[in-house]
Amino acid sequence: MSTRTLLPVALALAALALSCNRGAPAPEAPAKRPAPPAVQPEAHQEAPPQKGPEVTDRSRLLTDTARILAGLTVEGDGPLAAIQERPSWKAHARILGNLWKQHEAARLSKVRRWSDANLGAIRASSSTVFYPFGGPDILYATAFYPDAQAYVLVGLEPVGSVPGLMALPPESLDKSLKEMETYITPILQISFFRTNDMEEELTQKGTLPILLVFLAGTGHRILDVQPLALAADGTPVAPQGPGVAHAVRVDFQKEGAASTQSLYYFSQDLSDAALKKVPQFTAFLQKMPRPTTFLKAASYLMFRDHFSTVRTFILTGTAAVLEDDSGIPLKYFQSKKWDVRFYGTYKGPIKLFKMFEQKDLLEAYHGAGTVAPLDFGIGYQHHAGESNLMLATIRP
DSSP: OGGGGTSGGGHHHHHTOOOOSOSSOOOOOOOOOOOOOOOOGGGGGSOOOOOSTTOOHHHHHHHHHHHHHHTOOOOTTOTTGGGGGSHHHHHHHHHHHHHHHHHIIIIIHHHHHHHHHHSHHHHHHOOEEEETTOTTOHHHHHHHSTTOSEEEEEESSOOOOOOOGGGSOHHHHHHHHHHHHHHHHHHHHHSSOOHHHHHHHHHHHOSHHHHHHHHHHTTEEEEEEEEEEEOTTSOEEOOSSTTOOOEEEEEEEETTOSSOEEEEEEEOOOSHHHHHHOHHHHHHHHHSOSOEEEEOSOTTGGGSGGGHHHHHHHHHHOSEEEEOTTSSOGGGSOTTTEEEEEEEOOOOOOGGGGGGOOHHHHHHHHSSSOEEOOOSOOSSSOSTTTOEEEEEEEOO
């Protein structure tokens, strides 16, 4: 598949066949070429057709598992179809169906339009999206960058495994459906995960079920899931035993698209001390084609000295950075190297992070420079009209 040539490190995989890194807890909710067609709310009501030689029994089972957990119907009379007759699943589908529709109308459709208008050149020039501190938020990564060929997400939460829904007794299945509602409701309502919730709820389950749900909920078919470990030189390899997989690769495809896309999720602490212990992860990052970096609700970690390694990597190894004010401080984007554009509004951080107010960013937003509008809410200031984004690109 085409994506297996995207990252040089992924070549080894062919031979074998975060939130999320936050030092401070995320706040309670306050009172990432032409893009593929936008997913309309009603598209969530019917299962996508699964035709073509590339659709294997494994692909169908993975996709159906993701859709059942996402509250979406599955096609035909596959092994999971009977679950849809359960009253608990029908209630689950009603709850998540409303959330999907609301989120699509309030945010995702607007994010896609904004991306089309502002990120076209970046999307055409960079095939890889690097999303540190993002945990399992493939939802926004694919909304901002729908046609990337590879996404590299990093969070503290473990990988987990694909849920075996058929093997679950009825009580356990009902519990799994309710848990999924708990996991994804915050990001569908306020655009980010609450870190404390993630730490407590995903320690055992892992992020993989959420990744699959977000892909299915945005109209993707799951083609394959492979656990990964890293060799000393940063090359992804098959884990050598149970408990060794600290990463996963998910191959997926947008319905109607010809190309395959890949998602890499790494369970990895990005502090300087932690990175020194896993040089193979740094080696993996250094082998990536120059990516575009996306940062959102990142707990202002890269304002701190002990996250300087990942900050330096982004500033020296990325082609563009799209972030809210919780990412890398504006002062690090030197004007001789970076062209910086501002969107939305900035009045300082929310109370929990007030110590990270940026005076130069305030001046940029309230001075004589141009600030473009932002018609959706995102990040900690998640209400429309209160959010900000900054786009920094390398000068020619």
